[in-house]
Amino acid sequence: MAELPKSGIRKFFDIVAQSKDVVSLGVGEPDFDTPWHISRAAVTCLENGGTHYTSNLGTPALRQSICRYLSRRFGAEFDWEKEVLATVGVSEAIDLAIRALCSPGDEILYHEPCFVSYAATVRLAHATPVAVATRVEDEFRLTVEALEEKVTPRTRALLLNFPCNPTGATLDPEGMKAILDFCERHDILLLADEVYSELNYDVASDGAEKLPSFASFPEFRDRVILLNGFSKSWAMTGYRLGYACGPADVIDAMMKIHQYGIMSAPTLAQAAGVEAMDYGDKDVDRMRREYRKRRDYMVPALDAIGLSTLMPKGAFYLFPDIRSTGLSSEEFCMKLLKEHGVACVPGPAFGSCAEGFVRMSYATSLDKLKIAVERIGNMLR
Numbered sequence: 533m534a535e536l537p538k539s540g541i542r543k544f545f546d547i548v549a550q551s552k553d554v555v556s557l558g559v560g561e562p563d564f565d566t567p568w569h570i571s572r573a574a575v576t577c578l579e580n581g582g583t584h585y586t587s588n589l590g591t592p593a594l595r596q597s598i599c600r601y602l603s604r605r606f607g608a609e610f611d612w613e614k615e616v617l618a619t620v621g622v623s624e625a626i627d628l629a630i631r632a633l634c635s636p637g638d639e640i641l642y643h644e645p646c647f648v649s650y651a652a653t654v655r656l657a658h659a660t661p662v663a664v665a666t667r668v669e670d671e672f673r674l675t676v677e678a679l680e681e682k683v684t685p686r687t688r689a690l691l692l693n694f695p696c697n698p699t700g701a702t703l704d705p706e707g708m709k710a711i712l713d714f715c716e717r718h719d720i721l722l723l724a725d726e727v728y729s730e731l732n733y734d735v736a737s738d739g740a741e742k743l744p745s746f747a748s749f750p751e752f753r754d755r756v757i758l759l760n761g762f763s764k765s766w767a768m769t770g771y772r773l774g775y776a777c778g779p780a781d782v783i784d785a786m787m788k789i790h791q792y793g794i795m796s797a798p799t800l801a802q803a804a805g806v807e808a809m810d811y812g813d814k815d816v817d818r819m820r821r822e823y824r825k826r827r828d829y830m831v832p833a834l835d836a837i838g839l840s841t842l843m844p845k846g847a848f849y850l851f852p853d854i855r856s857t858g859l860s861s862e863e864f865c866m867k868l869l870k871e872h873g874v875a876c877v878p879g880p881a882f883g884s885c886a887e888g889f890v891r892m893s894y895a896t897s898l899d900k901l902k903i904a905v906e907r908i909g910n911m912l913r
Contacts, residue, residue, distance in 0.1 A: 619790065639659065641664070644886065729743055852890055
């Protein structure tokens with residue numbers, strides 16, 4: 533534990549919490565409140581005495597709802613009784629999957645830049661994290677060529693997140709199929725963190741078109757563990773609810789760890805989750821359209837003031853290239869915060885290959901984004 537670094541995000545925002553008049557582009561959390569009909573389902577559960585433990589796997593109602601949702605939105609089919617586990621956020625699902633699969637010395641491939649917990653979670657399982665760098669020149673897409681350079685006989689699984697935090701990168705179905713073929717060729721499992729799957733701007737927003745998912749390929753269904761949650765799609769971060777779907781033997785092993793460490797996901801949150809999946813499509817569409825509007829403002833605005841910014845195709849993050857300023861990522865963020873009152877996150881918090889970049893979240897109002905751009909422009913001038 534002494535060697536394990538603290539989160540680069542949380543460390544930086546300890547400073548933000550002590551600052552005044554700051555426009556924060558740093559927190560990876562929707563600025564919307566949970567839609568009321570979803571929260572009302574939790575209130576109704578409480579009023580009806582739903583304050584007791586559930587099955588370790590989660591309530592039958594939630595697991596059935598997850599399966600209906602995945603079939604409808606992704607064309608992915610799972611057995612609700614054996615292949616679905618409700619977890620405390622997708623973070624727990626990631627932890628359970630890695631601990632269930634890894635023995636000491638096993639290797640887990642993962643891409644960088646990435647969510648800050650990946651390498652630490654692998655180390656906590658006494659396995660070895662192996663970073664695979666992605667590049668702005670490839671729009672931060674993970675390539676099979678880069679994976680082939682890192683895979684070894686000790687590789688147990690590949691952990692990835694698309695749409696991606698922090699870059700907003702996505703993968704098309706052809707790219708997904710190539711990565712699944714790679715996993716098949718090397719006999720490794722794929723841990724697919726798809727918590728931003730609904731925030732995909734390349735897909736029609738009316739719900740008629742299936743969303744891309746690694747779980748949508750039936751020929752690879754025994755090789756994929758799907759990890760997802762409710763926090764980003766339905767603005768339910770405080771509910772702490774996620775889920776894992778995959779082969780029954782893997783889900784059973786994950787359930788045993790969950791059983792001894794957690795017992796069950798919060799009962800009220802599970803009731804809210806059923807409402808979100810069954811009746812929350814319009815809420816997701818409304819938030820997605822607002823995020824798109826903000827993205828479409830921010831990218832050209834940052835380009836205009838001199839920060840080259842890739843147009844993200846998913847999630848709600850920008851990853852501007854700040855190398856033209858001559859500052860390191862840390863220097864840029866500290867100067868921007870202390871002298872101009874805008875908070876963002878240094879790129880290396882998400883991996884060493886991200887030096888020269890910063891993460892900005894557009895999960896805040898358009899008015900605040902305009903103020904932030906004006907202040908960043910002042911700093912650059």
